[in-house]
Amino acid sequence: MTTIARLRRPRPPRHWVVPALSFAGMIVVTLLILLPVIIIVFTAFKPVAEVNAYPPSLVPGTWTFDNFTRIFSELPFARLIGNSFVFAGGVTLCALVFDSLVAYVLARIDFRGSRVLLIVIVASLMIPFQATLIPIYQLVAQFGWVNTFAGLIIPRAADAFGIFFLRQFFVSLPRDLDNAARIDGASEFRIFRSIVLPNAVPALLTLGIFTFVNNWNDLLWPLVFTTQSEMGTITSGLTLLTGPSGIVPYGVMMAGSLVAVVPLAIMFLVVQRRFIESVASTGLK
Template identity: 80%
Template sequence: MTSITTLPGSVAATPARATRRRGTGRVGSILLFIAALAASALVLLPIAIIAFTAFKPVAEVNAYPPTLLPEAWTLDNFAQIFEELPFGRLIVNSFVFAGGVTAFALLFDSLAAYALARIDFRGSRVLLIAIIASLMIPFQATLIPIYQLVSDLGWVNTYAGLIAPRAADAFGIFFLRQFFLSLPRDLDNAARLDGASEWRTFWNVVLPNARPALLTLAIFTFVNNWNDLLWPLVFTTDAEMGTITSGLTLLTGPGGIIPQGVMMAGSLIAVLPLAIMFLLVQRRFIESVASTGLK
C-alpha cells in the first residue's frame, strides 16, 4: 500500500491562507466602496449647490462665508425667473428643439446607416470615409456658412432653422452603421425571399432589432441638444424663440450683476427633465449600452 506523505503544517496553512484572502478581499471591497462614495460626492456636489442655492434668499446667496444649506427657504427665485423671462415658452422651445432634432436624426441616421451597412453600391466606401472625415471638422468652422444658409431661407427665429441643420449627424450614422453590421444578414435575405421591399426590410426587420442602439443614440442626441448653448444663441435673436440655456444668458440684475439665486433656479428647472427622463429609462439605457458592445 502506498502512503501519502503530507508536509508538516500544510493542512493548517491552507485555511489560514484562505482566511487571509477573504480578509484582503473584504478590505479591497471596503476601499472600492469608499472610493465610489468619494467619486459620487464629487459628481453630486455641484448639483447639490445648484439645488440648495435656488432656494436661498438674496442675502444668503451673497453671504460670506457661503453655506450649503439655506437657513431660510424661499421660492422667490423661481417666481422671479418666470417674471423676468418667458420661461414657460423657453421650456417648450427646448422640448421642441431637442425632441425634433432627436426624431429626425434617428430617422435620417438610421436610413443612411442601413444603406452603408446592408446595401452594396458603388462609392459606399468613399461616402463612409467622407462621413467619418466630417467628424474631424470643428463645429465652429461650419457655423457661419450654415447661419448664412438659414438666413437666406428666412429660417432665423424659427423651429425649422433650429432643427433642420441638425436633422442628421455623422456620429449617429457611423454609430448605427456599426450596429447594423453586427446583425445577421440572414434576416435581410429571409425578408427579401418572402418578397419584402428594401423599405419594409429596413422598417420591419432591421429597426426592431436595433432598438438598443436607437435608444442609446436618442438619449445622447436629446441630452446634447437640450444642453446646447451656442446653436440656439446664434440662430435665435428673439427671446420668445430661445431655449432654456440661451434664455438664462439674458438674466441680469441691477448694474449688470447676475442674480445667482435666479440663475440657479433656472438651471435646476433645466436639469429636472433630464433627470426624470434618465430615471424612467435607466434600466433600458444601461441594457442598451451593454448590448451595443456585443457581437
C-alpha cells in the same frame, strides 16, 4: 492542544476590509461627481444675501423659493421650456429617421462608392462646429428661417456621428436575416422597417438620449438663430437674466438650471427600463 488553539484563534479581518474600502471609495467618488449638482440645488434655495456672502456656505441658512418665482416672473419660462422640448425633440426625431436610413444604406447595401462616402462622413466629424456656423446661418437667413423652429431643427436633422454610430451597429447584425427576407420577396424598406430597426432599439435609444440631451443643453445654436426671447430655449433664456455691468443673479440661474435638469432626469428614468429590456431582447425577435 496546539492544533485546537490554532483553530480557535480568530482570523484577521481581511475578508471585510477590501469590500469596506471599496464601498467607502465608491461613496467618495460619487459625492465628488454629485458635488456640482449639490451646489446647484442648495444655491437655488438661498436668498440673495447668502449667495453673495463671503466666505460662501454650502447649506443655506434660510431656505427660500424666491429664485424660482423670479425665473417665471422675469422670463417667459413656460414658453422657453416648450421651445426646448420642440427643438430638442424635433432634432432627435429627425436625426433618428435620417441617420438610420443613411446608416442602413452604408451598412447593408453594397454599392459603388459606399466606402468613400463613409470616409467623407467620418472626416466631417473633424470639422469644428464653429467653422460651419456662419455659412449655415447665412443659408437659414436666406430661407427666412431665423426665429423659427425650422431654422433650429432642419440644419440639425442629420448628424455624422449618428450615421457612423448606427452604421457600426447595423454591421454587427447578422446578414442572414436580410437574405431570408429578400428570398421571401421583401423590399429594402421592408427589411429596414421590420427586421433591422426592431433589432436596433438599443442603439436608437442610446443615440436618441445623446441627441436630446446635447440639444437640450446647447446654448450657442439657439442663441445665434433666435433673436426674440419668445423663440429662445431654456439655456439661451437664462442668459437674459444677466443684469447691467454683467451682474449675474446666481441664485436665479441655479434655480433655472435645476428646473432645466428635471425633464432630463425624468426622461432617463422612463427610458432606462426600456433600454435594458431592448438590450436583453436584441436578436431574439
